[in-house]
Amino acid sequence: MEMITVKELARIRRWYHRDELSISEIARRCGWSRNTVKR
Template structure:
């Protein structure tokens, strides 16, 4: 999974600068399929799985 900053750079290069998917892949080091997947996803932000482990501060959260 890529971070939000990388996703915004990919979108900027594709939409504003009209770079090809191949060139974006070269610049980022990601595969062309990954670049294509994130460009097709639209305006969705990447989702992250919720943390499964408990924190040491949970008893003090209240």
């Protein structure tokens, strides 16, 4: 299992807080499970 990079984490946080995307939508865009994105 590979780690999420700081750059990827920043992108996820931006999508969630600024763009108000759902966890499900972020997971779809990244290709990761919802549980991975939630952490």
